[in-house]
Amino acid sequence: MAQDDDSSNGLIYGIIFGMLGGVVIGVITDNIGLWIALGMPIGIAIGLVSDAGNRRNRDEGHSDE
Numbered sequence: 772m773a774q775d776d777d778s779s780n781g782l783i784y785g786i787i788f789g790m791l792g793g794v795v796i797g798v799i800t801d802n803i804g805l806w807i808a809l810g811m812p813i814g815i816a817i818g819l820v821s822d823a824g825n826r827r828n829r830d831e832g833h834s835d836e
């Protein structure tokens with residue numbers, strides 16, 4: 772499922788930033804397991820929304836730049 776453009780990286784970045792946010796909040800609250808487990812699905816949701824928006828803009832002929 773390879774694509775020629777970089778507009779489908781929202782899911783990857785969402786997972787990374789969701790887990791990173793989960794680690795930061797987990798360290799602050801001293802409950803890292805819970806917050807990694809919550810951060811990843813939140814990041815996935817944000818990444819999917821980002822990819823859907825990029826796909827919609829690409830299909831309509833708009834660019835993000």
